Amino acid sequence: MMKRNRLWHTLGLLVFWLSSGASMANDASYQTAAITEEALPVFYTELKQQLTYPDSWLSGHQQSFEQWRRQARLLVRERLLTPDTHRAFEPQVVDKQERDGYRAEKVAFNLTDESRVAGLLLTPNSPGPHPAVILLHDHGAKFDIGKEKMIQPWGDDARLASAKAWADKFFTGRFVGDELAKRGYVVLAVDALGWGDRGPLKYEQQQALASNFYNLGRSLAGLMAYEDMRSLDFLASLPQVDPKRIGIVGFSMGAYRAWQLAALSDKAAVTAAIAWMGTYDGLMVPGNNVLRGQSAFYMLHPGLSARLDFPDVASIAAPKPMLFFNGGKDSLFPARAVQAAYSRMHRIWLSQQADDRLVTKIWPELGHVFYQEQQDAVFAWLDRWLATPAHPAR
Numbered sequence: 001m002m003k004r005n006r007l008w009h010t011l012g013l014l015v016f017w018l019s020s021g022a023s024m025a026n027d028a029s030y031q032t033a034a035i036t037e038e039a040l041p042v043f044y045t046e047l048k049q050q051l052t053y054p055d056s057w058l059s060g061h062q063q064s065f066e067q068w069r070r071q072a073r074l075l076v077r078e079r080l081l082t083p084d085t086h087r088a089f090e091p092q093v094v095d096k097q098e099r100d101g102y103r104a105e106k107v108a109f110n111l112t113d114e115s116r117v118a119g120l121l122l123t124p125n126s127p128g129p130h131p132a133v134i135l136l137h138d139h140g141a142k143f144d145i146g147k148e149k150m151i152q153p154w155g156d157d158a159r160l161a162s163a164k165a166w167a168d169k170f171f172t173g174r175f176v177g178d179e180l181a182k183r184g185y186v187v188l189a190v191d192a193l194g195w196g197d198r199g200p201l202k203y204e205q206q207q208a209l210a211s212n213f214y215n216l217g218r219s220l221a222g223l224m225a226y227e228d229m230r231s232l233d234f235l236a237s238l239p240q241v242d243p244k245r246i247g248i249v250g251f252s253m254g255a256y257r258a259w260q261l262a263a264l265s266d267k268a269a270v271t272a273a274i275a276w277m278g279t280y281d282g283l284m285v286p287g288n289n290v291l292r293g294q295s296a297f298y299m300l301h302p303g304l305s306a307r308l309d310f311p312d313v314a315s316i317a318a319p320k321p322m323l324f325f326n327g328g329k330d331s332l333f334p335a336r337a338v339q340a341a342y343s344r345m346h347r348i349w350l351s352q353q354a355d356d357r358l359v360t361k362i363w364p365e366l367g368h369v370f371y372q373e374q375q376d377a378v379f380a381w382l383d384r385w386l387a388t389p390a391h392p393a394r
Contacts, residue, residue, distance in 0.1 A: 133177075
């Protein structure tokens, strides 16, 4: 009897194996080309559908907005993979130049425990303390200048020529920092790692740089975000600055840095971000620049996109005043992605009865630029909140 049972069991396994083999032999549904031409997995649409942003305020999981802000900020801070620094700034002026109504200084200071850097600092000649603005430069795949894109440099003819050409291309020939100093603001600009005095990085080196940071247990995007926090702390520490009247202004990658910094720190009263905002859903599409890698690594925090969308991160700064401009002809940020992000942020500011503190605008005739008309609108926005100490932080 036992021999007969074993025989039937063996025959059963043989039949199952033969039928399964035949079935598999006829099944051609397995993946044979799993990656698209743009280095996306072929199942990326399924992965995008899983991005539900459970830590967004709009998820409805939190009852207290302030508690949500604290937890969301902590979440972002943890993703930076960058520990707090313990060194004093110890600033030293290494060069200076008198300009019309203000002075320009090149100031060295300790940015982190590992890096002592030079920043460009403009201070009005009028009595202080003054309102102040930290300017965050763009990427632009142009690494020979960083802070010099925002503040006119001196003492280096090649760098000055490069900076003027950049201003002509993107800023209607103006240096945004110098324009603000003429209006009575203290202004600071510092190089991100890879630009200006801290470069020049080569475009094709960015991915390797980011990978090496991960190998060292750190994050390139996290370093840039944390260094921006430290630069803001440095600006707030200066005796000529009113620490309650500080703004953040950034263009392109600098705009990303601007709203990210506003999310991570309460030391700024107002923020203006020009030419960087959208949703993951709207930007993670074939043909978009964000899929190319390289420069994207300066804006990639491990695992954060599974928890918060871009506008969710920016909204950690709510209900403080924030301004967002995008160009209608900006191919890097399709209007659909921008409008979706704007809508998401307005819902959050509105939930705090502060929608009048959020300004969003798509300039239909403009591309990826920060032209004079836009600058003047930003300057007026900054003046509204910073020109006098009459507007308490909220």
